[in-house]
Amino acid sequence: MNDTLSLLMNHRSIRKYKNTPVTDEQLQAIISAAQMASTSSNVQAYSVIAVTEPELKKELAELAGNQAYVRECPVFLVWCADLYRLQQVTAEPLQGRASYADTTENFIVATVDAALAAQNAAIAAESLGLGIVYIGGVRNRIAEVSKLLGLPELVYPVFGMCVGVADQEPGQRPRLPLESVLHLNGYAKVQSVEAVKAYDDVMQAYLLERTGGKKDTPWSHVMADRLAEPIRLHMKVFFEDKGFMRK
Amino acid sequence: MNDTLSLLMNHRSIRKYKNTPVTDEQLQAIISAAQMASTSSNVQAYSVIAVTEPELKKELAELAGNQAYVRECPVFLVWCADLYRLQQVTAEPLQGRASYADTTENFIVATVDAALAAQNAAIAAESLGLGIVYIGGVRNRIAEVSKLLGLPELVYPVFGMCVGVADQEPGQRPRLPLESVLHLNGYAKVQSVEAVKAYDDVMQAYLLERTGGKKDTPWSHVMADRLAEPIRLHMKVFFEDKGFMRK
Structure with a gap:
């Protein structure tokens, strides 16, 4: 590298x-x-x-x-x-x-x-x-x-x-799996969405460690709370x- | 560097x-x-x-x-x-x-x-x-x-x-003078616009050289032609x- x-x-x-x-x-x-x-x-x-x-x-x-x-x-x-x-x-x-x-x-x-x-x-x-x-x-x-x-x-x-x-x-905050954002020769709906399940687990573990066990909200739930807010x-x-x- | x-x-x-x-x-x-x-x-x-x-x-x-x-x-x-x-x-x-x-x-x-x-x-x-x-x-x-x-x-x-x-x-195509895009503690209208005059000259010289003397349109005129087009x-x-x- x-x-x-x-x-x-x-x-x-x-x-x-x-x-x-x-x-x-x-x-x-x-x-x-x-x-x-x-x-x-x-x-x-x-x-x-x-x-x-x-x-x-x-x-x-x-x-x-x-x-x-x-x-x-x-x-x-x-x-x-x-x-x-x-x-x-x-x-x-x-x-x-x-x-x-x-x-x-x-x-x-x-x-x-x-x-x-x-x-x-x-x-x-x-x-x-x-x-x-x-x-x-x-x-x-x-x-x-x-x-x-x-x-x-x-x-x-x-x-x-x-x-x-x-x-x-x-x-460093983990990112979505590569296969969730990278599509080959066309938008891969299922692949992109399915990969989020693994990321939910990764982000839960990350939050648990960062907050000393206080938070473990999966990413998709954090995002739902964000989308539910009437921002700007x-x-x-x-x-x-x-x-x-x-x- | x-x-x-x-x-x-x-x-x-x-x-x-x-x-x-x-x-x-x-x-x-x-x-x-x-x-x-x-x-x-x-x-x-x-x-x-x-x-x-x-x-x-x-x-x-x-x-x-x-x-x-x-x-x-x-x-x-x-x-x-x-x-x-x-x-x-x-x-x-x-x-x-x-x-x-x-x-x-x-x-x-x-x-x-x-x-x-x-x-x-x-x-x-x-x-x-x-x-x-x-x-x-x-x-x-x-x-x-x-x-x-x-x-x-x-x-x-x-x-x-x-x-x-x-x-x-x-x-490499020259860019606008730094003072045209960088403003200190507030938008500097006059400075930003005035700096384009020098850039028009720079781009004329650049175009002349690149096209072997065929083109010498100042940047502001190229931009006017672009803004006049109903694009997308x-x-x-x-x-x-x-x-x-x-x-």
């Missing part, structure tokens, strides 16, 4: 950080690596807000569900799908032609562009000895987060990412308000 | 492949690395279809805009956002409670999960000496692609990815038909 594969296989989300700053040089290396990810037709339809001001991080931590690590990490990156820049720079060369920036297709393009760049950034950060964790919580109160960061129309925060030096060594039902209206997915 | 950073910085999309197969061992290493990417609340809401059957690759190549490399690459991976598996395995533990699988929020979760996993796969493949290119063209005729691969409700192909041994050494206007209806984004 080569060093890069080892790094990928060794990923853990870090939720406790040392007081060590992330240097400008490190941040630049991380974002430059992010920029080299693939991008649909070179549109580069994403932006990233690096939040280092303590007061701003504190407010974002509160808006994202009071997660202490958002406040405590030295740099909090907010990864945004961004069609605003494209809209601005194309206003003149469009020469009066209609713009399709507001299609569901371009919404997907921008969201995927942001995610690919972010994952490159995550790997770059880890290669530099830093730890990261993705924060979906920026979507909890997405309108307030957007306002706080001054995000214009056609920009939305897809997720946040804490970056810093790890102050913990968490264990504001998203559809928010997107349309921001100029996305009107077509 | 460490080896992983060098690998990230050295990315090129590969559109011509040698006739060398991707081994099962390589494919497993690539998908295992993909699985280690972060996933929202451990939902792992994605699947990947590895297409190796020549006839199937040929049909997909046609549906994806007649790109020869989709047919010629030894493995074509179709990365799917997948809430079907979750829906199936939670049917019983939900015990009659309503499921919110069909929210716009869960659509984003599944799309981002697929993208993060895919980008890990891309990096894993490159670390093994293979080349890749993302294929958004699977969304051109997304309903037909979905039918061909037997994708059930709540599954959609986000993008494809050719994998194989490169049979070309393409140059079927997406919104397709998603709703597939059970996504109903809330």
Whole structure:
């Protein structure tokens, strides 16, 4: 196994950080690596807000569900799908032609562009000895987060990412069996679902050990509880308000 | 610069492949690395279809805009956002409670999960000496692609990815200036847009060289032509038909 594969296989989300700053040089290396990810037709339809001001991080931590690590990490990156820049720079060369920036297709393009760049950034950060964790919580109160960061129309925060030096060594959570996510030459319904039974057992054993015997909920039951929760039902209206997915 | 950073910085999309197969061992290493990417609340809401059957690759190549490399690459991976598996395995533990699988929020979760996993796969493949290119063209005729691969409700192909041994050494396309995508402590509208002027010049020079003087369209004009095209206007209806984004 080569060093890069080892790094990928060794990923853990870090939720406790040392007081060590992330240097400008490190941040630049991380974002430059992010920029080299693939991008649909070179549109580069994403932006990233690096939040280092303590007061701003504190407010974002509160808006994202009071997660202490958002406040405590030295740099909090907010990864945004961004069609605003494209809209601005194309206003003149469009020469009066209609713009399709507001299609569901371009919404997907921008969201995927942001995610690919972010994952490159995550790997770059880890290669530099830093730890990261993705924060979906920026979507909890997405309108307030957007306002706080001054995000214009056609920009939305897809997720946040804490970056810093790890102050913990968490264990690695097992993943679904390979045969549950990998299908050969066509979607294998039965195989994909059946493999979850073995995973339920694996996750029960994992939880029992992690909680000293207190928890042993199978994965499928944890997932059922999650799907039963009406989480972030504001998203559809928010997107349309921001100029996305009107077509 | 460490080896992983060098690998990230050295990315090129590969559109011509040698006739060398991707081994099962390589494919497993690539998908295992993909699985280690972060996933929202451990939902792992994605699947990947590895297409190796020549006839199937040929049909997909046609549906994806007649790109020869989709047919010629030894493995074509179709990365799917997948809430079907979750829906199936939670049917019983939900015990009659309503499921919110069909929210716009869960659509984003599944799309981002697929993208993060895919980008890990891309990096894993490159670390093994293979080349890749993302294929958004699977969304051109997304309903037909979905039918061909037997994708059930709540599954959609986000993008494809050719994998194989490169049979070309393409140059690297310049990216936007760092200050156009990186914002400090808030969205910097003027800075982000102004930086495109310099990029227009860079891309003009790049195109001139690449095309032996035939093309010199500035990036903002290429982007205007792209935004003026009504591309994939079927997406919104397709998603709703597939059970996504109903809330």
